Amino acid sequence: MIHSPEKQFQEPLRIPWLPRPLLVGGIMVLTALASLALGFFAAEGSMIPMLALIFPAVALIGAMFAVRYLEFLVLIFPLTALAMRFAEIPTGTESPLHISLVLSLGLVGIWIVTMFVRRDWQVPKTSFNASLFVFMAICCISLPWGILWRDPILNMAAMGGSFPITQTASLASMLVSMCIPFLVGYYIDSEWKIKFYLAAFVIGGTLMTMTQLLEIEQDILTDAGLWGLWYVAILFSIMLTLPGVAWHWRALCLGLIGMHLYLVVILNSGWLSGWVPGIIGIGGVIFLYSRKYFFIMVLCLALLAIGPASSYIETVIEEEKEEGGMERLDIWERNLGIVAQHWLFGMGPAGYAPYNMTYFPWDARSTHNNFFDVVAQFGVVGLLTWFWFMGASLWFGLQTVNRAPPGFLRTVAIIATGGWAGALASMMLGDWVLPFAYNQGIRGYPYTVYSWLFLGLLVSVHRLLDRDEPVVSDTISDCRL
Template sequence: MSATFMRTMLNQKRRHLKSSLTARQPLPVFRSFLIVGVLLGIVGLSLAAGYVIGADRKFVALAIFGPLAAIPVFFLVSRHFTYAILSLPIAAMAIPIDIPTGTYTKIPISLVIATMLCGIWITSMAIRNNWRLAPSPINRPMIVFCIACTISLIWGIVWRDPILRMDIFSNFIVVQIASLVTYAVSVGVALLIGNFLWNEGQIKYLIGCFLFFGSLMTIFQILRIDHRILTDRGLWGLWTVIPAYALLITQPGLRLRWRLLLLALIVANLYQTILINLLWKSGWIPTVIAIFAATLIRSRRWFVVLAVAVIVLVYTQQDFFNQMIETELNEGADGRIGMWEINLRVVGEHWLFGTGPAGYAPYYMTYYPYDARSTHNNYLDIIAQFGVVGSIIWLWFAFASTSEGLRLYREAPPGFLKTAALTTVSGWIGAQASMFFGDWILPFAYNQTINGFKYTVYSWFFVGLLISLRQIIERRKATQTVSNSV
């Protein structure tokens, strides 16, 4: 009985082994086809690479190899998305890599990274069907402004004057779309910061980047070192001085050596921007306005002291300031009124949604070819490009963001969060003032070109902090409420 049982078991094992071998036979064939396919694909890509390199077909190369590179990059960045966002301030301030386009304009690496991150974020939200944003009162005006900019592009094309000299603008529609992308990505950077930087350490990192690189920029500028590495343009001085000043006036426990270093940074930067680059008003007036705003928010008493000190300084140095005004007039400062008049004439004919992104340039070249200069006023740029509708939405956004910054400062607990709130709201007030003096929060294609994104984005980092600080403060309130109830 046992022998029969053993033979039966052996026969079952043989049948099982035979069936398993039979089932596994197709696998080596599949592997063979897979290996052959991979080898053929490598050979094909090699031939394609040789062709496009030999023929200098950049767009063909991008079409072939772009998707192949995009897939692994997408998964890699998705796994470390917050770290990729934290690379943005370094990319903007200290990575001097610009991608050539075959024209005068170059695309900064910071714009490439920011666009990629926005695209990955939107794609992931679409895949998950989850379109939620971190709650903030500034979300709606920013998104509505982007929609208005898009409408203005279509509106400007449909209602474009038929006699415009479009022949002197090559690929003008490409320029307009690229300008629209820079505006949308600027808003996207603020939303990325606000939705993914949700702890105090990350906020310290962001502000620390501006203090560190701003210090290097200040030293290089004073010593006249031609570095070609750091992006010391735009409002770099504002976003260097204001974090240092906010730390000084909101951190009573700060050690003496750090206070002296921060004070030295502020004095050195103001020396460089006011005394050395006096005629560049948008380089120092916004910083001074932000200092006054931070002082007023922090203490009305010290604001009065600061105001009296400045009045005394102006009174005792009248010759210096009179010479400054005279130099400004000799440099043609009064000519800006004429530029503003031209701008308003164009706006008068296209007042609803404007002429579209960068759209007023052909009007200048057609109707005012001998005085075709930009406005050097970001508010007039906005009304010319996006009309009255776009300007109203922008003012809504400016008011909502400033009000939110003031609320955050009042609600933030003592410590670094209060410092960050004061930095953000006072710096944003100074940035809005800079728009009147000719600096750009939204880069204009025919002044900074798209390359200006690398320094106009500075202000949008801090707009994003308004969203981040709201989430951190609300989370701490909820935690405190729970602990108190327990």
């Protein structure tokens, strides 16, 4: 049975153990004292104390608004990630907080508090819950573990005094990313909301493709990370799997896909992360739709690779070598050498950075590979748990696709599962799913969260299928009688 999010917030939160007169009186007294203090600091010209007094009030008002309109804020969340690239809050460091990260932290935090206060567990049930929760716990354990077993000769001065903050922020951004599928899966509870998400990515992806093709500089759209993967996954799935779509709409989807592939495969062929995940995502969509078509696609790609496309592949490989892509092998080898000494729970979030700065200061680069990032930060235990989560989430997607009848929900399940397969494969090329603090970093949250949003849509589809099943079973029972 699915509980509607709308009903969850029809009544305000109450604090049963606090008498209402005492609560109202306390608020009035605090307001009066705060007003007097603001007047005093304003007369003195002390801005910092004034801001310190104003911020809690603003935060409280924002929290009250979020509690009231939590469902609406979850609905518009993709817009903050896709089309508000400029919206950053400075932190005094090189890593400002993007509005999408701030909103995510607020929404997840408020959701957890409301569940605690109402004593109502609202996290959707999926086959990957256990693996993801265990991985999140390992991430938390790895932070104190990495500090406790840190090499005593590390040059921590090279990391600056803010390194503990960097580690904590990195952990928080990863944890909130992993909460997004549950938040989206719970609040995106109808087909029109799913369509809103898909429309946002299609419109945003089209504008991103056109601005890049026309070389238009802009600071609005977040055209980074795996946006292309999800753009082509949506269009290709609609074109191939959605029943009842008119031929001219299918032709439009094909044209937009062709325009995007021309941009990423022909013009920007050297950036593998820009097109390889998208091709894998298309392959995943075809596999879920028809095993026969998938076999034909693999055969055609193999013939192209040894035939007309062989020169193109050689060119891409040479470009990768010229840009230092093969140097990653040396970086990975060094990384594994450090991991061998900290193999259980790793070195913590961002934890291998000071090791690189100490032992390899001439080439202290990140691995540019999410799997190596995971094993370095969270150890062998973390990596094995992540593999467990990968298998469980893909199996969940396959089950959802097989359950769904032909139609919109099945198409969305194919989009999310095929795209998620491409996103997981992209981890070999960079930290596009779990951002490393000194590469994509917390600044990259608005585009690394894309894949987690679609995993959330997969949860939404699964819950909608659960909601409709009792109606179907009742109808069958009536027919039998």
